[in-house]
Amino acid sequence: MRRVMTVPTGWRKSSRSQNGGNCVEVRADLSAVRDSKNPDRFIRGDVRALARAVQGGFSLR
Secondary structure, eight states, rough: OOOOOOOOEEEOTTTTTTTTTTOOOEESSSSSEEEEESSSEESOOOOHHHEEEEETTTOOO
């Protein structure tokens, strides 16, 4: 029997987020990020790669 794994598609907000709405949300399958103040617009991409770049000291300078 073949098993199919499903991935949740909801959005997650940081537990450190305040009620002011100044936060970034991450899609549950880690395929996109968005600004909670503008939820209809989001950036698709590998969130894992973004996290690795930030942890490694990535800089735009």
